[in-house]
Amino acid sequence: MLRSGDLNEIKNSQNTAQNGARIHRRLQKQRSKDSNYESEVYLKSIVNMNDTEYLISGRADGITLTDAQAVIEEIKTSDQPYDELSDNTLELYWGQVKVYGNLILKEHPEFEHVTLQLTYFRVSTEEITTDEKVFQRDELDKFFQDLIDEYEYWLVLRAKLRKTRNESIQKLAFPFPAFRTGQHELAAAVYKTIYLQKRLFVEAPTGTGKTISTLFPAIKAMGEEKVQRLFYLTAKQSTRHVAEETLELMADKGLKLKSITLTAKDKIRFPEEQDVLPEENPYMIGYYDRLKPALSDLLTNEDAITRAVIEKYAQKHMVDPFEFSLDASLFCDVIICDYNYLFDPLVYLQRFFIEKDTDNFFLIDEVHNLVSRSRDMYSAEVNDKAINSLLKSAKAIKNKSSEEFQKQLKKIRRVFNQMKKVIQEEDREEKITDDAPDKLLNVLGKFDDFMGEWMQEQKPSDFLDKAKDFFFSCLTFVKIGALYDDSYKTRIVLEDKHVIVKQLCLDPSHFIDQSLDLGLGAVLFSATLSPMEYYQSVLGGIDNSLAYQLPSPFPANNQDILITQYVQTTYKQRPYNEENIVTSLVTMIKAKTGNYLFFFPSYSYLQQVKVAFERDNPDVKTIAQTGAMDNAARKDFLEQFQENPAETLVAFCVLGGIFSEGIDLRGDRLIGVAIVSVGLPGLSAENNLIRDYYDKENGHGFEYAYQMPGMNNVLQAAGRLIRSSHDAGIILLLDQRFSSSRYTKLFPQHWQHYRRINSMEQLTGAVNNFWKDHQHED
Numbered sequence: 001m002l003r004s005g006d007l008n009e010i011k012n013s014q015n016t017a018q019n020g021a022r023i024h025r026r027l028q029k030q031r032s033k034d035s036n037y038e039s040e041v042y043l044k045s046i047v048n049m050n051d052t053e054y055l056i057s058g059r060a061d062g063i064t065l066t067d068a069q070a071v072i073e074e075i076k077t078s079d080q081p082y083d084e085l086s087d088n089t090l091e092l093y094w095g096q097v098k099v100y101g102n103l104i105l106k107e108h109p110e111f112e113h114v115t116l117q118l119t120y121f122r123v124s125t126e127e128i129t130t131d132e133k134v135f136q137r138d139e140l141d142k143f144f145q146d147l148i149d150e151y152e153y154w155l156v157l158r159a160k161l162r163k164t165r166n167e168s169i170q171k172l173a174f175p176f177p178a179f180r181t182g183q184h185e186l187a188a189a190v191y192k193t194i195y196l197q198k199r200l201f202v203e204a205p206t207g208t209g210k211t212i213s214t215l216f217p218a219i220k221a222m223g224e225e226k227v228q229r230l231f232y233l234t235a236k237q238s239t240r241h242v243a244e245e246t247l248e249l250m251a252d253k254g255l256k257l258k259s260i261t262l263t264a265k266d267k268i269r270f271p272e273e274q275d276v277l278p279e280e281n282p283y284m285i286g287y288y289d290r291l292k293p294a295l296s297d298l299l300t301n302e303d304a305i306t307r308a309v310i311e312k313y314a315q316k317h318m319v320d321p322f323e324f325s326l327d328a329s330l331f332c333d334v335i336i337c338d339y340n341y342l343f344d345p346l347v348y349l350q351r352f353f354i355e356k357d358t359d360n361f362f363l364i365d366e367v368h369n370l371v372s373r374s375r376d377m378y379s380a381e382v383n384d385k386a387i388n389s390l391l392k393s394a395k396a397i398k399n400k401s402s403e404e405f406q407k408q409l410k411k412i413r414r415v416f417n418q419m420k421k422v423i424q425e426e427d428r429e430e431k432i433t434d435d436a437p438d439k440l441l442n443v444l445g446k447f448d449d450f451m452g453e454w455m456q457e458q459k460p461s462d463f464l465d466k467a468k469d470f471f472f473s474c475l476t477f478v479k480i481g482a483l484y485d486d487s488y489k490t491r492i493v494l495e496d497k498h499v500i501v502k503q504l505c506l507d508p509s510h511f512i513d514q515s516l517d518l519g520l521g522a523v524l525f526s527a528t529l530s531p532m533e534y535y536q537s538v539l540g541g542i543d544n545s546l547a548y549q550l551p552s553p554f555p556a557n558n559q560d561i562l563i564t565q566y567v568q569t570t571y572k573q574r575p576y577n578e579e580n581i582v583t584s585l586v587t588m589i590k591a592k593t594g595n596y597l598f599f600f601p602s603y604s605y606l607q608q609v610k611v612a613f614e615r616d617n618p619d620v621k622t623i624a625q626t627g628a629m630d631n632a633a634r635k636d637f638l639e640q641f642q643e644n645p646a647e648t649l650v651a652f653c654v655l656g657g658i659f660s661e662g663i664d665l666r667g668d669r670l671i672g673v674a675i676v677s678v679g680l681p682g683l684s685a686e687n688n689l690i691r692d693y694y695d696k697e698n699g700h701g702f703e704y705a706y707q708m709p710g711m712n713n714v715l716q717a718a719g720r721l722i723r724s725s726h727d728a729g730i731i732l733l734l735d736q737r738f739s740s741s742r743y744t745k746l747f748p749q750h751w752q753h754y755r756r757i758n759s760m761e762q763l764t765g766a767v768n769n770f771w772k773d774h775q776h777e778d
Helices: 017-031 087-107 135-173 183-196 210-223 238-254 287-301 307-317 321-329 366-377 388-393 400-425 438-457 462-481 508-514 532-538 571-590 603-616 631-639 685-698 700-717 760-773
Strands: 037-049 052-065 070-078 113-122 125-134 199-203 231-234 259-263 333-340 360-364 380-383 430-431 490-495 498-505 522-526 546-549 557-564 595-600 621-624 649-654 672-676 729-735 754-758
Touching: 017 037, 017 052, 017 070, 017 113, 037 087, 037 135, 037 259, 037 287, 052 087, 052 238, 052 438, 052 532, 087 113, 087 125, 113 135, 125 135, 135 287, 135 508, 183 199, 183 210, 183 546, 199 532, 210 231, 210 360, 210 522, 231 238, 231 388, 238 259, 238 333, 238 360, 238 621, 259 321, 259 388, 287 307, 287 321, 287 603, 307 321, 366 498, 366 522, 366 532, 366 700, 380 462, 388 400, 388 462, 400 438, 400 490, 400 498, 430 685, 438 462, 490 685, 498 685, 522 532, 532 546, 532 700, 557 760, 571 595, 571 603, 571 729, 595 700, 603 621, 603 649, 672 700
Parallel strands: 070 113, 199 522, 199 546, 231 333, 231 360, 259 333, 360 522, 557 729, 557 754, 595 649, 595 672, 621 649, 672 729
Antiparallel strands: 037 052, 052 070, 113 125, 380 498, 430 490, 490 498
16 A cells, blocks of 8 residues: 555575564564563554445554553564665565554554654664654544545455455356266365365366366356455466366356456566566656556456456556556456466466465366476576686776675685585485585575675676576575475586586475465366376375366267387387387378377477388478477478368477467377376486485385386376367377386276287277278368
């Protein structure tokens, strides 16, 4: 309510909540020598807004109360010098203590004034600045009432929006003539999960319509005031668009609610904001002065707040689009966003997720992606590669500031060199330890403190940009270091004379559990969550969640799953099986002209088989995925898959890549998928650490580190084939390991009719017979 003036991007700070609390306790202990001083004083008052009573309360850091006067102290901690704090920041600081002043005067009618003291502790230097102001009762009464009046405006607006929302939801019917197979059951399970405040894992195969089947019942529960806000979290832009389209479909049927899609800061900023300092950015200068009318305009005229809508109103009102979207989200009923806004410890939405709020409920789509994403979120690495070049650049700048910068960098280099020496003396290239890299974390933490002030003094330059890049990697490393526990390992690697230090989170399940516990409950769903116990374990739900697996809604005989017993794809056997693989692929495509996807575990293996295939089949049209395909290249690739093709097209792709999930080739745009190998991730030191960790935890190390991630890639790739009830085609699994019980037990329910193929002749007959039985599809 009190924000005004410019939008100043929050400077990265080492001042954590824990550190701030420690400083508060230290100062409060010093004050306690005065017998009239009391710390953490709870103050409250009941006010009526929009015909509803609200409790206004808070804890003053300290109050000194005598017969003659009351003194209220508010303690603030940060890295910036006090005299460099913005007017807006100071207004917020004083605003908080002025509210406390009004509350204490309400409790003590004998006083006509109160002394308010702001104590500012600068963390990096431990410098303390104290400022005092005396306020009269009538001043604070007016201040408090103005604040309440302003807040009431937004309360009334929100109440009107929710009333309109709930009335529309109560009238809302399912937006299709009938439920598909499994949809009604899934919708009922989601509603029950919200009602019981639980966590539910759901495997909903392709065709279930999982987006409408989760959003519709969750919105119906919202209309009954069981929740107030839904977060629809997903890993991909394409699935965010599906959520938007689903909400639009319900809006066409009468739904009235506010939804917003959050777009990453680097993608939504206007061109004129790029490489511009905040104090020179026209969309940040005076941001808060224009925010309230911008929000009022947006919320009065728009329901579906997509990226384009945010950009339209941000341009109109000259406000930064990213920050505007975050401020607008506070008034929205459905927030569509990436996983990191809830789970990432560095960028989560603090306005929603500082503490538990049972008004919030989470719908987490394509949740199989969260396994690897969460490990990345809670891991960090730093290296010494940039240090020497930064020192060289700094040495050319002849001033005291540059000398201090060099001094700090040399301290970091010294710690890296000590690590390097230990590894070299042991004649190794890497070292794994259970312990956090405390010496490195300590020196990097001090460097981060130094850089906070140093960067503000520098003029824009390439050197400053490079110094900032190194600073941000150090800052991330230190923040992740604060989370280090028994689920972590430290890996120190020597590579081309440089030292790389990684803090690896092997098991982020407890962090995910903590994040999910910030809401009323959650539904975590995907087309592929087999085996369910594995996903519940690695995603923090083994002890506190329910599981539900739906059957495929499509006819089982529309898809033939063939496992070649005569093909081996282990690394040593690949050269000897190349001919069998190529012949099997040719057998598959010769039975019917059409479009086919062939998947491989790596680009090198893809290229090896592709060369052999093209040598023997020069007349067959082929295309291949490459390692660096942008959106245009991806679009061109998919446009090759035409309906009713006159010639066969074969596309060579990589398991786990951009074409193994998130693409929708319906009808005869795709009639066959071949998967070469069981998709195991490559052997690596880090995957081995995951294996060893889970061997100790539950005895399933190989499965958790290699087999399950590989099988998920296989299931996702195979899932490209049958996208509707009219689709038909063949899945060819080219690896004898697929037929072992170790793998067949992982097959989803709709794969249980798989067949083992023992020879090329049997494969020819199976493929020909399948298409003979489906001639009516031609």
